Structures are given as C-alpha cells and as structure tokens.
Amino acid sequence: MAALPWFIYMIVGVIVSAYSRIVMGKSNLYVMKLFFYLGIVFFGIGVYKLLLERMRGKSLAKNGKSRPADSSIVTCKVCGTRNYRTSFFCHICGAKVEKKALNRS
Numbered sequence: 630m631a632a633l634p635w636f637i638y639m640i641v642g643v644i645v646s647a648y649s650r651i652v653m654g655k656s657n658l659y660v661m662k663l664f665f666y667l668g669i670v671f672f673g674i675g676v677y678k679l680l681l682e683r684m685r686g687k688s689l690a691k692n693g694k695s696r697p698a699d700s701s702i703v704t705c706k707v708c709g710t711r712n713y714r715t716s717f718f719c720h721i722c723g724a725k726v727e728k729k730a731l732n733r734s
C-alpha cells in the first residue's frame with residue numbers, strides 16, 4: 630500500500646467516485662454511495678501523500694542533499710563505461726575514475 634505513489638491514489642479515487650456517480654444516476658444503490666465515499670477517501674490519501682512528499686523534498690533541499698540524478702554517474706575516460714560516482718576504479722577496464730569535472734555543476 631505504501632509503495633503506490635500519490636497520483637495513483639488520486640486517479641483511482643477520481644475514477645471510483647466518478648464511476649459510482651454515473652451508476653448512481655441510474656440506480657440508487659447503497660453500494661454505489663459506498664464506492665463514491667471510498668473514492669473520496671482514496672483521493673484524500675493521494676493528497677496526503679503528495680503533501681508528505683512535498684514536505685520531504687523541502688527538508689532535503691534545506692539540508693543540501695538534493696542533487697541531480699546524473700551526478701551519480703561518472704564516465705570512464707579510457708573505455709567510456711558509465712560508472713557509479715562512489716566507485717574509485719572503472720568496473721570494466723580498471724582505470725582510475727576521474728571525479729573532478731563533476732564537482733563544478
């Protein structure tokens with residue numbers, strides 16, 4: 630349940646409540662009312678998750694931990710293999726990985 634992103638909850642919530650609304654117009658079933666509220670609850674969870682994510686992102690920016698995804702990859706100057714920034718030597722040819730150029734970004 631926690632693995633799902635916020636927009637999935639919002640989309641599911643909107644679809645479920647909208648669908649139950651359409652069906653409710655034709656037949657006034659109690660189950661459809663239940664589905665409508667379930668959709669609203671799902672949408673609420675989506676909004677809650679979105680807010681949590683935004684807050685987490687802000688706190689990361691304050692700590693200066695946010696960095697572009699590409700900065701974690703270093704290209705080997707000898708063979709051109711993409712290595713992780715944390716590695717000291719190229720995992721293909723064994724050459725020392727240069728990290729100087731990336732610090733400027």
Ligand SMILES: [Zn+2]
Pocket residue numbers: 705706707708709710719720721722723724
């Ligand atoms: Zn290499």
